[in-house]
Amino acid sequence: MSWNICVIGAGKIGQMIATLLQSSSNYSVTVADRDLAALSVLNRQGVSTRQIDVSDETQLAEDLNGFDAVISAAPFFLTPRIAKAAKSAGAHYFDLTEDVAATNAVRELAADSETAFMPQCGLAPGFVGIAGAALAAEFDTLDSLHMRVGALPLYPTNALKYNLTWSTDGLINEYCNPCDAIVNGERVKTAPLEDYERLGHDGVEYECFNTSGGLGTLPETLDGKARDVSYRSIRYPGHRDILRLLLNDLGLERRRDLMKEIFETALPRTDQDVVLVYCTAKGMIDGALREKSLINKSYARTLNGQVWSAIQVTTAAGVLGVVDLMRTGALPGKGFVRQERVNLSDFLNTEFGQLYRTGDITKQNKAA
Numbered sequence: 397m398s399w400n401i402c403v404i405g406a407g408k409i410g411q412m413i414a415t416l417l418q419s420s421s422n423y424s425v426t427v428a429d430r431d432l433a434a435l436s437v438l439n440r441q442g443v444s445t446r447q448i449d450v451s452d453e454t455q456l457a458e459d460l461n462g463f464d465a466v467i468s469a470a471p472f473f474l475t476p477r478i479a480k481a482a483k484s485a486g487a488h489y490f491d492l493t494e495d496v497a498a499t500n501a502v503r504e505l506a507a508d509s510e511t512a513f514m515p516q517c518g519l520a521p522g523f524v525g526i527a528g529a530a531l532a533a534e535f536d537t538l539d540s541l542h543m544r545v546g547a548l549p550l551y552p553t554n555a556l557k558y559n560l561t562w563s564t565d566g567l568i569n570e571y572c573n574p575c576d577a578i579v580n581g582e583r584v585k586t587a588p589l590e591d592y593e594r595l596g597h598d599g600v601e602y603e604c605f606n607t608s609g610g611l612g613t614l615p616e617t618l619d620g621k622a623r624d625v626s627y628r629s630i631r632y633p634g635h636r637d638i639l640r641l642l643l644n645d646l647g648l649e650r651r652r653d654l655m656k657e658i659f660e661t662a663l664p665r666t667d668q669d670v671v672l673v674y675c676t677a678k679g680m681i682d683g684a685l686r687e688k689s690l691i692n693k694s695y696a697r698t699l700n701g702q703v704w705s706a707i708q709v710t711t712a713a714g715v716l717g718v719v720d721l722m723r724t725g726a727l728p729g730k731g732f733v734r735q736e737r738v739n740l741s742d743f744l745n746t747e748f749g750q751l752y753r754t755g756d757i758t759k760q761n762k763a764a
Contacts, residue, residue, distance in 0.1 A: 397723065398421070398422050398423060398424065399422065399423050399424075399464040399465055399719075399723050400423075400424045400425075400426075400462065400463050400464050400465075401417055401423055401424070401425045401426070401463065401464065401465050401466075401467060401719070402425075402426050402427075402428055402446075402459075402460055402463040402465075402466050402467070402487070403417070403425060403426070403427045403428070403466075403467045403469055404427075404428050404429070404448070404450065404466065404467070404468050404469060404470050404474075404478055405427075405428075405429060405468065405469030405470040405471075406427050406428075406429035406431060406434035406435050406437070406438060406445070407434065407469060407563075408562070408705070408708055409469045409492065409518075409562065409708060409711050409712060410427055410429070410469035411427075411437065411438060411708075412704055412708040412709065412711070412712040413425075413467060413469060413712045413715065413716060414427045414438060414443050415441070415443075415699070415700060415702070415704075416699075416712055416713070416716055416748055417716065418441075418442070418443055419700055420747060422720070422723065422747075424444075425443065425444065426443075426444040426445065426446055426463075427443055427444070427445050427446070428445070428446045428447070428448040428459065429445075429447065429448070430447060430448060430449050430450070432447060435447060446459065450470065450474050450477055450478060451477075453477060453480065453481055456477070456478070456481040457480075457481040457484035457485050458485075459481075460481055460482055460484075460485035460487055461485045461486075462485075463485065463487045464487060464488065464723075465487055465488040465489070465490065465719060465722075465723075466478065466481075466482040466485070466487045466488070466489050466490070467490045467491070467715060467719070468489070468490070468491035468492070468493075469491075469492060471563065471565050471566075472493040472494065472495035472498050472563075472565065472566060472569065473495075473498070473565075475491055475493045475495065475498035475499075475501065475502065475515070476498060476501035476502070476505075478491070479491070479501065479502045479505050479513060479515075480505060482511075482513075483505050483509055483511065483513075486510070486511060487511060488511045488512045488513075488514075488722060488729070489502070489505075489511070489512070489513045489514065489515075490514050490515070490517050490715055490718065490719055491515045491516070491517065491715075492516075492517055492518040492522070492711060492714075492715060493515055493516060493566075493609075494516065494520070494521060494566055494569060494570060494608065494609030494610065495566075495569060495573075495609060496573070496576070496608070496609060498515070499515045499516055499612075499613075502515040502732070503515075503732050506731050506732035507731070507732070509730060509731060510730050511729070511730060512722060512727070512728060512729050512730055512731065512733050513731070513732050513733065514718060514722070514727075514732075514733040514734075514735075516609075516612040516613070516735060517714055517715035517718055517719075517735070518710075518711040518714040518715050519545060519547070519671065519673075519707070519710045519711045519714050520543075520545040520609075520610040520627070520673075521609060521610055521611065521612030521735060522612070522711070522714035522715065522718075522735060523673065523710065523713075523714040523717075523743075523752065524543050524545050524610060524627075524673055524675065525543075525611070525612045525613075525614050525734075525735035525736055526735055526736065526738045526740050526743055527543075527673060527675050527690050527692070527740060528541055528543045528614060528675050528677075528736075529614065529617070529735070529736035529738075529740075530690070530739070530740035530741075531675050531677045531688055531689075531690050532618065532621075532622070532677055534677070534681070534688060535677060535679035535680060535681055535686070535688075536679070536680050536681055536682070537679050537680040538618070538621055538622045538677065538678075538679040539622065539623050539624070539678045539679040539680070539685075540622060540623055540624040540625070540676075540677065540678045540679070541614075541618065541622055541624070541625045541626075541675070541676075541677045542624070542625075542626050542628070542675070542676050542677075543610065543611070543626070543627050543628075543673075543674075543675045544595070544604045544627070544628045544629070544630050544672075544673075544674040544675070545610060545627075545629065545630060545671070545672070545673050545674070546602065546604075546629060546630025546631060546670075546671070546672045547561045547562065547669060547670075547671050547706065547707040547710075548561075548630070548631065548632065548669060548670055548671075548672070549561075549666050549668065549669055549670075550666075550668045550669060550670050550695070550696075551668060552632055554662075554663070555634070555638060556634075556635055556638055556639075556663065557631065557632035557633075557634060557635055558631065558632070558635055558663060559663055559664055559665060559666040559669070560659065560660065560663050560664070560665045560666075561665065561666065561669050561705060561706075561707040562707050562711070564656050564659050564660055565656065567659070568652050568655050568656060568659070569608060569609065570588070570607040570608050570609055570610070570629065571588055571589065571607060571608075571639060571643060572588060572608070572643065572649050572652065573588065573608035573609070574586070574587070574588070574608060575587070575588055575606045575607060575608045575609075575611075575626075575627065576608075576611050576615045576627075577606075577611070577615060577624075577625060577626045577627070578615050578618060578619065578622055578623070578624055578625035578626075579624060579626075580623060580624070581620075581622075581623050583615050583616070583619055586606050586626075587606065588605075588606050588607055588608055589605050589606060589607075589636055589639060589640055589643070590605060590606050591605060591606045591626065591628065592604070592605050592636060593605075593628070594633070595630075595674065597672065597674065597691065597693070598693070601632075601633060602630045602631065602632060602633070602672070603630070603631055603632070603633045603634075603635065603636055604628035604629065604630050604631075605628055605629060605631075605636045606626070606627070606628055606629075607627065607628065607629040609627075610627035610628075610629070611625065611626075611627040612734070612735050612736075613734045613735070613736065614735075614736060617734065617736050622679075630672055630674065642655065642658075643655070666705070667696050667703055667704070667705040668696055668705075669695075669696055669705050669706045669707055670693065670694070670695055670696075670706055671692075671693070671694045671695075671706040671707055671710045672691075672692075672693050673690070673691065673692040673693075674689070674690075674691050675689065675690045675691075676688070676689045677689075692752060694706045694709065694710050694751075694752065696709075697709060709751055710751070710752065712748070713748045713749060713751040713752055716746075716748035716749075717738075717743045717744075717746045717748045717749035717752075718735070718738055718743070719748075720746040720747060720748055720749070721738060721742060721743065721746060726739075726742055
């Protein structure tokens with residue numbers, strides 16, 4: 397059965413999602429946005445588009461009638477409005493948000509819905525939750541699960557050693573909001589930019605620290621089943637200290653509008669990027685203390701004659717992999733659906749999830 401999909405948001409991720417859907421015989425796609433210039437880029441590629449105003453909730457619901465599913469690739473603060481319109485239209489709903497409050501609003505809408513609501517798809521939250529849950533399931537008793545994700549420039553040149561690769565609003569949200577975690581068996585909120593650690597992979601040294609939203613609903617799912625669960629962003633060494641200067645010492649945490657302006661003025665965007673997923677779990681297997689890691693490293697690539705960044709590919713593949721599983725009946729078709737309901741092997745075997753396989757998924761096992 398083919399699905400008719402509406403993608404709301406014609407930015408970098410929305411364009412990638414539309415391109416992948418257009419190349420599939422199982423989907424038809426329309427991209428909706430109020431920005432005609434952004435829509436014209438997709439029109440030139442033969443993608444169906446529609447200009448809409450998300451602020452008009454009644455009209456938005458009417459515009460979504462007839463679609464099997466809605467994917468929000470819009471900023472996180474528009475999530476509740478789009479989800480509500482999708483419910484009114486009787487469409488399944490997916491989004492990419494890392495925002496906890498927005499996800500809670502989606503969950504409330506899903507409570508009595510006859511269609512499925514699956515927020516926090518994409519990379520982190522999204523694929524990392526699927527991978528982390530799969531790793532945790534390999535243990536008889538889970539002690540700890542630490543998930544780390546970085547979307548980084550291949551060739552860092554500035555002091556932050558960072559380029560913009562996705563939503564600036566979402567990035568600042570991650571750096572400033574409290575972080576969900578399990579610490580010593582208790583679900584808690586931890587401070588962003590804390591719990592600093594260093595790690596190396598393929599001869600490159602990285603730093604990691606707490607950021608908000610990446611765990612999705614995993615702390616709730618693993619509550620009472622693990623002693624420690626955390627999510628940290630991966631950056632090149634030195635990034636965290638500059639962030640603390642900007643956000644804490646200079647007070648930009650209270651001026652997120654100014655922080656956004658600085659980032660978008662001073663940090664160029666790049667398609668020459670790398671996405672690193674690095675999950676590690678520890679616990680008991682067959683009476684022995686064991687540690688296992690799952691590592692995935694993805695680069696920018698050419699698809700259908702176009703160059704796409706690693707963050708575009710991994711984020712779009714993350715959401716479309718679960719869309720495909722729902723279309724084929726492998727996921728519940730109504731109510732709130734968590735990322736950890738997704739079987740990793742099933743996900744990697746979808747036509748979109750296979751894009752992660754080219755990122756070389758590696759598993760490392762050792763006695764702790």
